[in-house]
Amino acid sequence: MQRVTIADVARRAGVSTATVSRALSGGRKVSSDVAERVRAAARELGYEVNPIARALRVSRTDTVGMVVPSIRNPFFTALVESVEHALGADGKELLLCDAQSDPDTEAKRLDALVTRNVDGIIVSPCHGTDSTPAVQRTAERLPLVQLDRFVGGTSTDWVGVDDIAAMRSVVEHVHAGGARSAAYLGARLTNSSSELRHAGFLRHANEFDVETGPQWTLLGDYSVEWGERAVGMLADSGRLPDALVCADDLIALGAVRACRTRGIGVPARVQVTGFDNIEFTRLAEPPLTTVDQPTRRIADEAVRLLADAAGGPAARDAAHVALVPKLVVRDSTRTG
């Protein structure tokens, strides 16, 4: 398929392949008339370097791999889109993998990416501890940056938001709206985001004197279904808090929906908050107050870190970049 090679260009321009390579990829000086002749020949023949051959020689593929827990989650989709965009600016390609929220397939995907000689890996690990070995092992071989979530026991670059600070603004906001008690609808504490958001919620609920309690801490997974079920459990349990703080938007969407079907007023009876600011939060009934994740900036930082790491690989301290997200206030909470 790859018809025209560097040898063809060399023949046509009447020079050696070495010169062609130098003229095009510009490693060393080439006299300007020869360079022009080579470029002309290349243009006429429609020559393009074969990235495979180049990759074999220089062991660099201009491709970065990305592994996300689930491409179904619109938050990760947004992240992927942002990463693609950021890479495009550098002329790099994206090899995308879905871990299906399973550490084993995640490990397989990481290995596959390593074998394929990607230049670097961006991963949002699906599990806080079970993902550690694979991430660790991969990070020893390649530049790697963790996105959004990170695993314990490794020291790699990481970019994400400050979950604790975000939770502070959430709690502050519902408190200002009159909430004196709140439930936390989260995901099991198997990864860093889950842990930090939960911890942030507890800490700041305490700070603002918002009542919480174990019976008001419901941990499942990041899905609409779980949000619906959790509200069911709360409603059945007798006492309902003033606010439902959710660990992500999917849970919050489920919660709002369940409230509706049970006739629980939002925000009149309970205020509800989400996290991520995926597109569909606007469409909920009522539109969801949530924490906006700056996916664009997260992606840019990640790509930059990866580029840095590719430069001087050896002894560089790992960077942890935590962006402080903004609260987006909509109608699922009370203001003033």
Add this chain to the structure above:
Amino acid sequence: MQRVTIADVARRAGVSTATVSRALSGGRKVSSDVAERVRAAARELGYEVNPIARALRVSRTDTVGMVVPSIRNPFFTALVESVEHALGADGKELLLCDAQSDPDTEAKRLDALVTRNVDGIIVSPCHGTDSTPAVQRTAERLPLVQLDRFVGGTSTDWVGVDDIAAMRSVVEHVHAGGARSAAYLGARLTNSSSELRHAGFLRHANEFDVETGPQWTLLGDYSVEWGERAVGMLADSGRLPDALVCADDLIALGAVRACRTRGIGVPARVQVTGFDNIEFTRLAEPPLTTVDQPTRRIADEAVRLLADAAGGPAARDAAHVALVPKLVVRDSTRTG
């Protein structure tokens, strides 16, 4: 990075690299004791073939490229996930590109994929005519199958749903629910889906004696915003039809939302239907009646066609596989 090579294994097993290659990839017979020795050596050294080197030699990368108009659209996300899944079964990788709904970047992406020696390409072209040259050119070089949408003027494989038949079931359904007039909220007719859905709507509205009209045909793009705006225009125009048939779920979600904010009862005053059955249709208020796209089967077919094409490349007739989708009835339409 790629530490252990076939030569290391050969040395350790006391054979030549040729034998190692044959023992592992099994091109030709190797006596069983030698094969065992080689496998042992490979295992001990942790050897894995270098896909780059292999690709250079055999010019096959076990990677397929996919280009979608926008990864933001959950329908395409679902499609991507399904394709990834289907490829995984074949031990192939996915190189994903986003065309940002722009034929020029789409063309660039296609070229990039060709240069990278992917084994085949799956594309959902973003424009019915402007995408043609790039798709055509690409199809001449590589196995290519179009998904969901297709461009005019080429003869490549295609897999998608029968949009006309789908529209028939939609119109039949709202008619059965009492609709005697209907508006069509679609996207500008710049691609096949848009055209066919629109044509199907008109044809079957006519068949069922459902009133339509140019003032009730609103064409914009596939987005929530457009759905909202279109309903605004309809409401302002004076006369509202009995049903809003939308060309995709995003438009329908916007339409439903706009109806809500304007106090137009759904389905009491107007019935609303979507198309694609993305996850969030369940969450709308009311949940949306829509056409379910069998993404799993579409992806499976596409991957199968690609595999076929890779086998006997030359003279094979292009296949057009149209699956007939099912209507999913929820609460945004009236039943019986």
Add this chain to the structure above:
DNA sequence: AATTCGCTGGCAATCGATTACACACGCGGA
């Protein structure tokens, strides 16, 4: 006993680019 055949395994070419090394040439200084 000589020839042929089948089966295994090794040698070396090959894929297409990059690059270390060598070489040719021209020019200036000793």
Add this chain to the structure above:
DNA sequence: TCCGCGTGTGTAATCGATTGCCAGCGAATT
């Protein structure tokens, strides 16, 4: 005149795997 040096180009090795062709060997055939 000779040497040294810089510049620009060519030669060939290299990346790591696959594979066409050939050689050796034992068994089978004549």
